[in-house]
Amino acid sequence: MLKKLLVVVLLCTSTLSAQDYFYKKIHPFNSEIPSPEAFLGYGIGEHHTRHDLIVAYLQKLAEVSDRATLTEYGKTHEGRKLVMLTVSTPENLQNIDVLKEKHLEFTKPESNSKATPDLPIFINLAYNVHGNEPSSSEAALLTAYTFVASNNPEIINYLKNAVLFIDPTINPDGRDRHTQYANAYQGNPLVADPQDAEHNEYWPRGRTNHYWFDLNRDWLLAINPESRGKLNWYHEWYPNVVTDFHEMGSQSSYFFEPMKDNGSLDPIMPKKNYEDLNNLFAGYYAKSLDSIGSLYFTKEVFDGTYPGYGSSYPDLQGGLGLLFEQASSRGHKQTTAFGEITFPFTIRNQYTSSITTVKAAVENKELMYDYQLEFFKSGIAKAEKSKIKAYSFKTGTDKNRIKAFLDKLLIHRIKVEQTEDGFVVPTKQAQYRMVQTMFETYDKYRDSVYYDASAWSVANFFNIDYKAIGTYKPGKPVSDLKNIFPVAPISQSNYAYVIDYDDYNAVAVLNFLQQKEITVSSAFKPFTIATANGNKTFNYGSLVIPVAAQKKDSNYLYKALQQAQEEYNVPMYAVNSGFSLKGVDLGSGYISPIKKPKAALLIGDGVSSYEAGEVWHLLDTRVHMPISKLPIRNLARIDFSKYNVLVMVSGRYQLDQKTTEKIKSWVAQGNTLITIANASKWIIDQKWVKEELTKIEKDTADITIRKPYVDARENLGKNSVGGAIFKVDLDTTHPIAFGYTNEQIPVYKNNSVWLKPSKNAYATVAKYTKDPHIDGFITEENLNNFLKPSASIIISKIGGGKVIMFADNPNFRGSWYGTNRLFLNALFLGNQVNIPE
Template identity: 70%
Template sequence: MFKKLLLVALCFSGTLSAQDYFYKKFHPFNPDIPSPEEFLGYGIGEHHTRHDLIVSYLTKLAEVSERASIYEYGKTHEGRKLVILTITTPENLKNLEALKKQHLAFTDPSKSPTNFDEVPIFINLGYNVHGNEPSSSEAALLTAYTMVASQNSEINTYLKHSVIFIDPTINPDGRDRHTQWANTYQGSPLVADPQDAEHNEYWPMGRTNHYWFDLNRDWLLGINPESRGKLNWYHEWYPNVVTDFHEMGSQSSYFFEPMKTNGSLNPIMPKENYEDLNNLFSNYFSKALDSIGSFYFTKEVFDGTYPGYGSSYPDLQGGLGLLFEQASSRGHKQKTAFGEITFPFTIRNQYISSITTVKAAVENKAYLRKYQQEFFKSALTNSGKSKVRGYSFSDDYDKNRVKAFIDKLLLHKIDVYESGNSFVVPTKQPQYRMVQTMFETYNKYRDSVYYDASAWSVANFYNMKYKAVTSLNLGKKVISTDSFVETKALQKSEYAYIVDYDDYNAIAALNFLQQNNIKVSSSFKPFTAKTSGGNITFNYGALVVPVSLQKKDDNEVYALMKQAQNKFKVPAYSVETGYSLKGIDLGSRYVSPISKPRAAMLIGDGVRSYEAGEVWHLLDTRVHMPITKIPMRNFNRINFDKYNTLVMVSGRYNLSKTQQQKIKDWVGKGNTLITIGTASKWAIDKKLVKEELISTDKKDSTETVKRKPYVDAPENIGKEAIGGVIFNVDLDLTHPLAFGYRDTQIPVYKNNSVWIAPSKNEYSTVVQYSKNPLIDGFITKKNSNEYLKKSASLVVSKVGRGRVVLFADNPNFRGSWYGTNRLFLNALFLGDKIDVPD
């Protein structure tokens, strides 16, 4: 049957009858409303549709129909519009603000409306968060047309009882990258051979956004404009049902929730969500897909524990997030073990699920509304059962990092208050479950095999020193972070200026000054100086700008210092003497000039694009520093002497011995190689450095192996993977890579199995896992005892006159690890100052 249906799709010819392959059931259609085929000039499924055409079509629907209106909620990094098409009856649309007010009353625990069945249900159909999973955006066009143009009584009923928000392309930059590829290599006739270029995108592929971020992990972290725009919209509307459409391997079929039982448990989620609601909706999806002969599966894979998915974040807002996964044609037609899978076939399944979602939501709207109401009321009830009344946090030395954390709390509508010199987040608030997500840690789970992370306590991402409190003293409520960091006006000096290096933005200020040809030095020992702001004690790494040593006059230097301070809001001071009240003087040999980084990073085949994108994003958006991205295919013709720093993120580096020697010779000249994750393992394996990996003794070949059921192999083997865990580490605060830190203990994020042995050089292990390192997440006893407790997180190894900075863990994970970014940035800016003793 499945093969037959796939073959049916091959007859797709672009005629109106061929389009009926999708929506014949919903005739008649208003002839005044253009179909997607009429607007685009080709039938859905014949080509991949560009995002600008998708937006244009939805805009057209809003122009010609009283059922629809369009709203732009943001723009991508590349400037593409992010839009939502709202569809309902003309009467509902005219009365939308009043309906919205009634709808939001159900999310307010202080109110208790009971008209559950009288207010239209709010449904958000979200598509194409992964750009190279394109079938869903095409389905979005069909769904929009059906809802706007169909005069079928079934559709009219849905519109009367719902407000439908269609977000056609959550990741336009990635989609257009893939669309260009698929259409470029589309053959005529179509080529079904899986080896054809059409089915094999080049690095970095279209899954991710401009900076190669996976936007389906960004709902919680809110790093990218696509996510921040969507979150702002989301918290204005709080839809009851949200879809999250994806694609998976071509050899599969179709997936809808419920997810696997042992991966559905969320410590803070009501069971009613992932048991009752999922099962209720699954009955609708199974019947709809049965009716067209599509095969599917449920309960086997995927988890909804990580709160940053498009299918899990809505669950934390009293809604129902629904995940769909369609076997991908990876182009227009491809051979599989089941026959040939075509693009139109994949689109139809997504379209059917879209319409069915609306049907299920409308027919259960009273239940869904009551559930959302109880969800927010139970937030207050649950918080009252805990002895914890709130969480207090502060950092006297790094206001910009605190600002970034508060900004993240406010993005999720979490209430924050000033309390003396600290900030307090009370637990008694509608967003109590989001408060738990930000601060609570867990180390006990029903299962260990996660589709993504097993740890996500966001406060640890920011290295935020926080504590649970049992009593509250709330002060002023924080509404915005716009004027959060205030700096005293910098006074002019003819001698020197000092910038406090403890601040997160100090490195951005350093880069700004270097880009403007200002010579800056770093203090390798603390000191106390008499400054324009009084007597100030400066930590390791304080930036010193001597006025007389610049090629610019004192007025120009002062103007640039003020620009740096105002742009990045960093603590800066003027001094009139180099004589310190305590510690080293400004002319000390421990105050060393900083070389301007000339940085490059290897990208392309074999390189993990996520990590490369995180480096690029960090430098672009926060430091405003350029980095040259060198494709692996150009390796042989690159003159690395143009650069003094090279970054290699995780990946599979298939470099020849000649190429390996090229890197080693370059490092030996005095340059800095920074490796992350498996790139560090590569450097050790290839003897680029004299460090070692942790290894365990192999089992005796005569030892009897306990027999286990074959069917359990994937789960048991998966337990040994490190799916994302937060560990505590110990820093050497005197090392240049740790400059700017005040505490020896900080959290790090580990999502790999790279275990580096502490260096045999007693000065080279910069960061080591602490004695009891687990903060949050799951790790097996075997991994903990045999690897974790014996290994180091960050080691520096000498190579000739240069050095290799080996990160076992990723300091820039998903653009959100403010707490460890400093380690990586120090490697960029201070790497050449590390003189590893023999």
């Protein structure tokens, strides 16, 4: 018995010692609440904690304490739980519905509410959106324990005056990928050598989610379940303050806001947000970090121009988003120019800022509520002063693309109304600033160097043909998209079926039918024909399915078409004769069978995991088509004869000569290579094709003008194209452009790859227009000397095969519905392209 008691005393002493490094100032703790160390069996910072253990610990806190409840707001692609721990006094939690209702009054522009002493401030402490920036989730455990277990008067006061929403891990899939890696390579004793494997994570690394998306760019675009779950939660609660904890390079220190000046000339967020409130909270962070001897910096590098960050989206919702960046230990201990940086040290800084955020928010509760209400009132006032009263767009033929755009508007709680011929989005609404975000475009900027994109007019992502209007007739409010675009059920035919290819989901239907071994042809010329639903004109690329040519019987075919229509909601038509009223007949040579793609994608070191993930995600989640992901390290032994399409995204392809020749020979045998951005440049540099890059001749006699060294980073940075939207002329008769009805469409460019138009008159699919700029920053030199003379898509022959080269990224962040079709056409129809000599 004495021995057991001694063990308990030693354990408690050890735990208190470990805890004191983090929170010695906020004792005493409730001994009945287990600390993270006691629950996990190791001290915080000794190992990286798996997400399931994080969730289990928070669940334990909710079970043993009346200060906390745990809810699930979603699941990741890999099925991990997304959870929120709500912490406050027992009285506040029992009265949470009433408090919520009072809180939400401050998000209503018509309200005249005033903050009262009994109304707590709502704070969302959010952690670990980048999976391999792990210190913050460990800090979340310490923060949760502090507010659930501490009986320190300061903590009790915060609980009375705040409702805390602790989101411990925004990106569980990425975190666990990194956690497994860091723990697997952890040494004993710890190895601080920066060259050790522990500090050099393998591709694709843990920053991103399952499909290698950066979730800290997804708040606006709402592509992934992690973001969609969080957005639905967010618009239920509208917290006053939101944290966004990150890590940066090991040679740095610690960053908190204020950020670098917003790059927009006239930011849509209120000046009070990015000046007054940021500076107010900064004073608190400086004092807290000073007290523990931590160095820090502000107002550099990071900017909140792009509205899709975890630290910028709240700024457009009446809250205050706050960014923190901690120098990373990239493992458990690492040597830097400033000495050794340890995992516990990084955690302590994040934990300190967590507690300080609550302190600053509580002590300025009335100010934050006044600001929140004024934010929404000022939106209405701005809308009333603006000449633009709404944005309108028509339904058109591609209804599923429109539906996807409507979904984006609704998830941000933007009001949309349906009219007789389309939709209107009124500007006079609580989400006025989000309406601006979706539709407004800019060509003048305060800055020229951006941490991320300088263009994000989401309507252009979806190739929406919209216009600003000064007056409009109100329509029917749109709330449910389930039955918004009903299609007539397909009738059965014993002759043939035709599927409209203008719809975004037509490619998914094509894949669905090919997976069921149904032969599908593509119309290389338009035609008008009698259908069971009346006479109809079909555009380039329309899918033709003759009944008699199938290996399966007519009933099997009809059932498959019904299943496809039910799944993808695409218009389909039965025809009883191949004789067209206008244009080619169904037996024409211009109606050609489509070869089923057997696709592969190169991945691995040097390859852009973002772009590779975008391809994988597109095919998995929208087309439901498998693609083989081929690691570069295995190329020497891969049998390429299994594939007829290969995708190469941006990357540094340092392939040996034997492997290079292997891929080139495979293309020459009649296969299709699709290259995106830097991979297109690589192909040209390798001289696989006779195409060229756009260049300008420089005068060798030019004298370099001396410039201040301090300006070098800014001057060099502005020459890169960080992300802007441009207009291209599209050959809509080309198979790569099948399904498009407008000859001019927006494209997204975030690189400096300039493709010279092909010398072959039929090989340039898309070229930038004479006046291409739509949205975003680009230098005059890049615009006039490189972009305007260049092509966006060209095709070139290699033997019997071909390379389809994209200068831009048609799948950017999973959001470019407007250009996805170009890539999918390359995948499914690329082998159909014949390039005349």
